[in-house]
Amino acid sequence: MSKTMKALQITRSTTSSPTLSLQTLPIPPLKPGHALVKINYACIHPSDRLNAQGLFPSTTLPRIPGRDFSGTVVEISETDTTNTSKSWIGKQVYGTSGSSLGFTSDGSHAQYCLIPHEALVEKPSSLSALQAATVGVPFTTALICLQRAQVKPNDIVLVLGATGAVGSTAVQIARAMGCRRVLTAARRAQATNPDILLSGENPAAELTLRLVELTGGEGVDVVVDTVGDVALMDAAVESLARKGRYAWIAAPRGDVSKKVSFDIFQAYRKEITLVGCNSVSPTIGDAAGLLRSLERWIEQGVLCAQDEGSFRTVRIENCVDEGYGRAGEQVVIEME
Structure with missing residues (x-):
């Protein structure tokens, strides 16, 4: 696995407005209580665009934005002596930010992202990987x-x-x-x-x-x-x-x-x-719990995501202009 990844990053000098740019950054090292997820798709929500403009006062910079995602667990820290956490490796997961991801910790608009154990939610089989990246918020x-x-x-x-x-x-x-x-x-x-x-x-x-x-x-x-x-x-x-x-x-x-x-x-x-109601008030663990509580309705088809055709997919290399720069459009970042 490469040691670097492509990622979007919000930066700001002391006298300027925030700037969003494509960067090559180190893949985040695994830390206790977290899994490393290889991101497949990540949606650009209106709140992500507002975040990149500096309109969320809780956001600390520099910061990788991105709230919703779908991806694959590639590494995970051990949680107990039975090592049951390793069963997550290779699983397709999806999720959303809560109060942290993309605001006070690096978000999903990158090829890899650290996700806390309590926020890991297995992707429902009824959702495609692209759809799963759009539904969290x-x-x-x-x-x-x-x-x-x-x-x-x-x-x-x-x-x-x-x-x-x-x-x-x-x-x-x-x-x-x-x-x-x-x-x-x-x-x-x-x-x-x-x-x-x-x-x-x-x-x-x-x-x-x-x-x-x-x-x-x-x-x-x-x-x-x-x-x-x-x-x-x-x-x-x-x-x-x-x-x-x-x-x-x-x-x-x-x-x-x-x-x-x-x-x-x-x-x-x-x-x-x-x-x-404030969607960035719950913790990322609480947000994962909300998704889990909807799983039955998602699998039964009672709760449906938008069709893939409703979204325009953009490669991460192009999404500063073609994704973040297209306010009003529904855009999903494709990482590969």
């Missing part, structure tokens, strides 16, 4: 939102941004959980027409009107908001049923208002709950 984020909203089988759930990666996953998981009804809202129709198409000049008013029609004025028990639009949030909070829960993972970007106002009298009378 959306699958775990959607589950975090639904868990923190304390979703129950008799709930009516509304997903804002239901055609996006996290939103479409939240729809699938809510249905798998047996929710009474899952309503979808999005700005684009795409292949699966949303229940509420927010394509007009006043999306918030459209949302309010359609929710009255679809629920008979009953309102929704849970909102999962993957959009982060202030006007939509105002409307959706007002549309919550008694003891409704609102979980969100996004906010407006740029120099615009991020303030939301709502009727606090009605809010406490209805006993609503607002829950902010």
Whole structure:
């Protein structure tokens, strides 16, 4: 095995903005409690692009970015006298960052990456290696939102941004959980027409009107908001049923208002709950546990990843410009 690898690295001098570049770096030496994983594919998520721009204050530099991955375990440190950890060697694994990978420890946008023992998750047979590299962030984020909203089988759930990666996953998981009804809202129709198409000049008013029609004025028990639009949030909070829960993972970007106002009298009378969700809050071990909890639904085909054709693959040698430089595209880095 070569002693060096190709990797992306974020660096910054004291006076400049962060710079992302392709580097040749030493393959990280194995350390206790970790496995060395040869990365096959790694997705470039929007959060990876934001990280490369210096927008995650927890990131320490220099740093190899990258949250999601699939790969093969090539080395692993011993965990006990029976040496059971060696059974991982050669296994196909996949995973996601939690709070560390790509932020405070080197991430998956490299040919090799150190992964803690507790974060090793065997790749489900129903996912291709490429698909497995794309699902960590959306699958775990959607589950975090639904868990923190304390979703129950008799709930009516509304997903804002239901055609996006996290939103479409939240729809699938809510249905798998047996929710009474899952309503979808999005700005684009795409292949699966949303229940509420927010394509007009006043999306918030459209949302309010359609929710009255679809629920008979009953309102929704849970909102999962993957959009982060202030006007939509105002409307959706007002549309919550008694003891409704609102979980969100996004906010407006740029120099615009991020303030939301709502009727606090009605809010406490209805006993609503607002829950902010942060996908980089769990530890990498906790994130692995979330993936394991979804394994049954993944293997049964209840929870599906996007088709490989939805992503553009880019060699690591070219992905600074053709991957990170293509905001809005779904890109996967192919390491070989």
